[in-house]
Amino acid sequence: MEIADRILKGDRRAVARLISMVEDSDPLAVEALGILHPHTGKAHIIGITGPPGAGKSTLVDRLVKSYLLLNKRIGIIAVDPSSPFTGGAILGDRIRMSDLNTEPNVFIRSMGTRGHLGGLSRATGDAVKILDAFGMDKIIIETVGAGQSEVEIASHAHTTILVEMPGLGDDIQTIKAGIMEIGDIFVINKADRQGADRTEMELRAMLELSDAGEWTPPILRTIASNSDGIVALRDGIESHLVYLKSSGKLDILNHQRTREEFLSILGGEISKIILDKVMDGSKLDALVARILKREIDPYKAACDCIREFSENR
Numbered sequence: 623m624e625i626a627d628r629i630l631k632g633d634r635r636a637v638a639r640l641i642s643m644v645e646d647s648d649p650l651a652v653e654a655l656g657i658l659h660p661h662t663g664k665a666h667i668i669g670i671t672g673p674p675g676a677g678k679s680t681l682v683d684r685l686v687k688s689y690l691l692l693n694k695r696i697g698i699i700a701v702d703p704s705s706p707f708t709g710g711a712i713l714g715d716r717i718r719m720s721d722l723n724t725e726p727n728v729f730i731r732s733m734g735t736r737g738h739l740g741g742l743s744r745a746t747g748d749a750v751k752i753l754d755a756f757g758m759d760k761i762i763i764e765t766v767g768a769g770q771s772e773v774e775i776a777s778h779a780h781t782t783i784l785v786e787m788p789g790l791g792d793d794i795q796t797i798k799a800g801i802m803e804i805g806d807i808f809v810i811n812k813a814d815r816q817g818a819d820r821t822e823m824e825l826r827a828m829l830e831l832s833d834a835g836e837w838t839p840p841i842l843r844t845i846a847s848n849s850d851g852i853v854a855l856r857d858g859i860e861s862h863l864v865y866l867k868s869s870g871k872l873d874i875l876n877h878q879r880t881r882e883e884f885l886s887i888l889g890g891e892i893s894k895i896i897l898d899k900v901m902d903g904s905k906l907d908a909l910v911a912r913i914l915k916r917e918i919d920p921y922k923a924a925c926d927c928i929r930e931f932s933e934n935r
């Protein structure tokens with residue numbers, strides 16, 4: 623049976639296999655994703671990001687257990703853009719080793735940079751689609767850190783949760799610089815530690831600086847290791863989803879993302895067609911060398927390729 627059909631019939635191994643295929647940019651995955659496409663678009667996609675050690679994986683573990691009580695099916699993708707060798711294994715360990723691993727309603731996957739960084743975000747997006755078609759109600763993407771790649775990965779989510787912990791100081795600065803604006807919900811985890819008040823004050827001050835939309839991001843406190851505050855977090859996530867739906871924001875988000883995805887696929891396909899026609903590998907390398915030597919600029923080089931293609935059609 624086709625791998626896509628196996629996924630639609632509930633075969634977990636087929637899910638794992640197809641995610642590996644998208645990670646490896648296997649061309650056979652494209653066809654399977656095409657078969658799955660009509661079955662996607664139902665899941666609520668939740669991103670969780672923040673500095674290492676803030677308790678993201680512990681939060682995910684507790685949150686998922688709380689969803690299981692509501693009979694939800696949950697997909698978890700732990701993404702570590704900084705780990706080319708472990709494939710995100712370290713990041714996912716805490717969740718993978720927990721008792722969630724044997725839950726029939728949970729699917730856990732770790733991903734790292736197997737190829738180049740740009741590929742990770744696309745592979746993550748494809749993994750989300752696969753889990754969506756597999757029938758997951760919620761798909762949680764855990765990423766570490768606050769860099770550009772995390773922001774890109776977070777862009778797959780409908781609801782993004784930024785996790786902080788007391789006493790990080792400089793890390794709040796990092797959040798301010800980079801990703802404050804992507805947060806729909808802020809969590810101060812390890813609220814059992816000293817300094818939660820101060821962290822909350824700092825977050826509040828920064829939130830006031832960013833322009834307030836219709837949604838005011840709540841700042842919640844949790845002690846993930848004791849499951850404290852998990853239900854409030856789950857409620858906060860649901861409120862955000864309700865807001866997205868009632869405001870029409872969900873449709874807008876989905877439209878924008880689908881548009882970007884389509885344009886990026888179109889760009890890739892067009893360049894493949896053009897390169898096939900006018901350029902082999904050595905010609906490409908020679909052209910790159912000329913760009914490097916400043917004999918030609920990359921925009922002009924691209925226009926020349928397109929011209930050569932249309933003249934030789």
Ligand SMILES: Nc1nc2c(ncn2[C@@H]2O[C@H](COP(=O)(O)OP(=O)(O)O)[C@@H](O)[C@H]2O)c(=O)[nH]1
Nearest residue numbers: 674675676677678679680716811812845846847
């Ligand atoms: N004191 C305290 N420790 C916590 C809390 N939540 C998680 N931890 C611990 O913090 C460490 C890092 O947690 P982890 O979930 O792996 O963080 P991640 O790197 O953000 O995924 C682990 O030892 C957890 O047991 C909490 O609320 N309070």
Ligand SMILES: [Mg+2]
Nearest residue numbers: 678679713714
């Ligand atoms: Mg983690």
